[in-house]
Amino acid sequence: MSFIEIKHLRLIDTIERVGTLKNAAERLYLTQSALSHQLKELEARLETRIFHRIKNKLVFTPAGKELRDAGKEILERLEVLEGKIHEINKDNIKDYIHGYSDEETIRLNDQAGSISEILHWDSKWEEGSLVLEAGCGVGAQTKIIAPMNSRASFVSVDLSSSSIEKAKVAIAKEDIGNVRFQLADIFELPYKDGHFDHVFVCFVLEHLTRPMDALKELKRVLRSNGTITIIEGDHGSTYFHPDSKNARKAVEAQVMLQEKRGGNANIGRELYPILSDAGFNSIKVSPRQVYVDDSKPELLEGFIRNTFTAMIKGISEEALAQKIIDRDEIDSGIEDLYRTSNGGGTFCYTFFKAKATKNLVP
Ligand SMILES: C[S@@+](CC[C@H](N)C(=O)[O-])C[C@H]1O[C@@H](n2cnc3c(N)ncnc32)[C@H](O)[C@@H]1O
Structure with a gap:
């Protein structure tokens, strides 16, 4: 021994x-x-x-x-x-709809980078605070929020060790020193009650079968009067020009597939009620609309093509295998989504950002 x-x-x-x-x-x-x-x-x-x-x-x-x-x-x-x-x-891992491929890593980084101003202009926490980032993935949001809050410390956790490894490399490359990564499950966080001053969650609740249990666990590790910030999408908020029945069907296929896995791709609109049911106070929800037309070339590329359409493309084989949509519909739907970025098109999508407080004494 x-x-x-x-x-x-x-x-x-x-x-x-x-x-x-x-x-x-x-x-x-x-x-x-x-x-x-x-x-x-x-x-x-x-x-x-x-x-x-x-x-x-x-x-x-x-x-x-x-x-x-x-x-x-x-x-x-x-x-x-x-x-x-x-x-x-972990069954949770099997249920994660987007998977952990290199393409998904690129997509998450494109997503975070292209809309960082819209989502994060107010992602600020006070000096000296300890922030839990739950479901950090490959660190795409971490890279943005950690340097913006260089006097706060972050503990960024995810269930996927391969994502954590990628996140560590990305953060080291940018010389960001105020983040510690840890492998952890949102449903069983290895921290004592009230350990964190703030919690940040981005694009995670939509994938969970029990978002309410996750919120309760996040509330447990949050100190009294600490805040939780949640950003989620809502695919029902998608509309575009030129309109296309098959493009709408392709988006709906993603919503249905996610629902089959126990998630909710339209969870953005529900943030207020679920935070309220989980016992949070002072809830404020702010819709963050991404509107793209030819005057915003960086969003045509970064958002329509590399984030949204790449996401629908990423689930297409599984949607076909599950017989949610047929080959012609999904292929032409994806083509029509791309077409909205090819000159003369427009695209709208709304994210929801919620901030709430854990008040022990109302
Ligand atoms: C769409 S990604 C978002 C990643 C990152 N927040 C971002 O916005 O780029 C969702 C992440 O949630 C993680 N996740 C899913 N279920 C989880 C759980 N039970 N505990 C911790 N992380 C989880 C997945 O592994 C994945 O990395």
């Missing part, structure tokens, strides 16, 4: 990240004396010191540095392994 246990590696890694034993104990939900006990136990087993205290600072000894570096690698590998097993087991 090894003298070094995973809990020791996690301890050292956390101390390194948060700087003090007190903060590390809080982060690991341990008392400070339990944490010191574990450290002493490890030092006794290895017959060496791991840290020196120099002017109230913890400084790694050479043995401590070895432990820290090897431990980091082992913990990362464990996280990837747990994620893979999680994905094999």
